[in-house]
Amino acid sequence: MSTQEIHESLPTAMRHAVDEFGLHLARVDNRSAHTVRAYVADVVSLLDHAARRGCATPADLDVAVLRSWLAELLVAGAARSSQARRAAAARTFTAWAHRAGLCPADAGARLASPRGHRDLPTVLRADQAADLVVAPAPARPAAPAPAPAPKAQGDAEALVARDRAVLELLYATGVRVSELCGLDRADVDAGRRVVRVFGKGAKERAVPYGVPAQRALDVWLRDGRPRLAAPAGGDALFVGTRGGRLQQTVVRRIVAGAARAAGLPHTSPHDLRHSAATHLLDGGADLRAVQDLLGHSSLSSTQIYTHVSTERLRAAFDQAHPRA
Numbered sequence: 001m002s003t004q005e006i007h008e009s010l011p012t013a014m015r016h017a018v019d020e021f022g023l024h025l026a027r028v029d030n031r032s033a034h035t036v037r038a039y040v041a042d043v044v045s046l047l048d049h050a051a052r053r054g055c056a057t058p059a060d061l062d063v064a065v066l067r068s069w070l071a072e073l074l075v076a077g078a079a080r081s082s083q084a085r086r087a088a089a090a091r092t093f094t095a096w097a098h099r100a101g102l103c104p105a106d107a108g109a110r111l112a113s114p115r116g117h118r119d120l121p122t123v124l125r126a127d128q129a130a131d132l133v134v135a136p137a138p139a140r141p142a143a144p145a146p147a148p149a150p151k152a153q154g155d156a157e158a159l160v161a162r163d164r165a166v167l168e169l170l171y172a173t174g175v176r177v178s179e180l181c182g183l184d185r186a187d188v189d190a191g192r193r194v195v196r197v198f199g200k201g202a203k204e205r206a207v208p209y210g211v212p213a214q215r216a217l218d219v220w221l222r223d224g225r226p227r228l229a230a231p232a233g234g235d236a237l238f239v240g241t242r243g244g245r246l247q248q249t250v251v252r253r254i255v256a257g258a259a260r261a262a263g264l265p266h267t268s269p270h271d272l273r274h275s276a277a278t279h280l281l282d283g284g285a286d287l288r289a290v291q292d293l294l295g296h297s298s299l300s301s302t303q304i305y306t307h308v309s310t311e312r313l314r315a316a317f318d319q320a321h322p323r324a
Contacts, residue, residue, distance in 0.1 A: 003041045006048045013057040014047040017102055021093055032178070032200065042089035045069070058094075058102045063110045066090050070111075087111055124275045126282075128264055132255075132272075133167040133212075135262040155241070161224030162238060163254045165216040166246075169195070170255070170269055172209035174276035174294055177248045177269040183237040185221070190214060199295035207293055 007015060022040045025031040031039070049069040050061055069090070070083060078086075094108030124132065170180060179197045187196040193214050194206050220238075230243020238246035251269055259267035273294070280290050 003044050007044050010044070010047055011051055011056045014051065014055075017058045017097060018043050018047060018093075020100070021096055024096055025092075038085065039089040039092060042086045043093045045073075045086075046090055046093070058097045059104060061094060061097075061103060061107045063107050066094075066107060066111050122265075122267075122271045122274060123278045124264065124267065124271065126279055128262070129171055129272070129275050129279070131262040132258050132264060132267065133164070133171050135167075135258040155227055158224035158227040159241070161216075161220045162228070162246075163258070165213070165220035165224075166238060166251060166254055167258055167272075168213040168216040169209060170251075170272045171276055172213035173197070173207040174273045174280075175207060176273065176295075177251050179295075180251060180269070181238065181246050181248050184235040185237050186235060188217065188237060190217070197295065203295065205292065205295050 001009075007018065010018070018040060021043060022036055025036045025039060026033070046066070046069050047055075047058075049072060050065050053065055053068070055061060055065060066087075070087060073086065074083060091108035091111055094103060094106050094111075097103040098106040166180065169175070170177075173195060175195075175197055176199065179199055182198060183195065189195070192208075193210065194208050197205050197207050199205060225239065228239050228241065228243055230239070232242070232244040233239040234245070236245040240246050240250055255267055255269050255272065259265065277290055277294055280293070281287065
């Protein structure tokens with residue numbers, strides 16, 4: 001059964017509770033649409049399991065039901081990372097339900113979950129990152145038939161300027177691709193070389209960037225953006241070929257194309273984020289400062305980059321030390 005079908009089959013009190021929970025995540029917690037969908041799907045699965053065990057309302061949930069739900073998923077072959085996310089969704093739901101008066105106690109407060117396995121992120125060397133951000137623009141596929149004709153002869157140059165600015169800013173700031181696409185021109189303080197970023201949960205932070213990124217932005221804003229911008233784009237810092245706000249899928253294509261042009265393995269915008277963080281730490285940046293720059297709510301999310309630096313140190317030692 002689909003999540004929607006399971007949702008419709010829930011007892012009325014549970015169905016109303018999960019609907020209110022989804023609205024709370026979106027409107028009060030300002031969670032992303034992706035997070036809301038994932039958490040709601042997990043809670044629907046939990047409540048379906050609870051209903052099959054005789055529960056009719058959120059007040060009937062207890063830690064035994066939560067544990068049996070996770071155990072059932074584990075037997076079905078769920079990965080540790082999925083289990084960790086589901087446990088987090090359950091804890092978030094029971095905490096909300098308790099605050100909302102739907103549960104006499106927070107059953108999820110005593111729920112433990114396995115730590116998800118975390119692979120070390122893909123990180124470019126500093127020279128590879130430099131090659132990528134200055135790579136020549138890759139050949140672009142022909143536009144499909146319904147697409148409008150180019151607005152001006154200079155559109156190709158405008159796209160090159162945009163792509164260069166996108167690459168420079170991604171690597172200079174380590175912002176998420178969603179954060180980059182959400183930037184407006186007013187968010188850029190060229191005088192201080194700082195960009196204002198709204199991250200997860202609508203949390204605001206200021207992120208500095210360097211001279212190469214400023215030069216690329218200057219060219220884009222002066223020579224490129226005026227050629228592509230349309231009313232649909234509003235005050236967006238980066239716009240697409242039709243003048244609307246630049247989409248995340250386009251940014252991923254820009255990064256992947258630049259990596260191919262530079263002769264590098266497949267690279268994503270998040271790989272540039274990983275690379276920026278690792279290079280900051282390699283250069284002596286404080287871990288807390290990198291946490292603030294990346295917008296991590298927990299230091300543990302940033303600490304993975306120290307492992308990357310340690311791996312590089314170990315590799316250099318093994319290669320160079322006579323008694324390695």
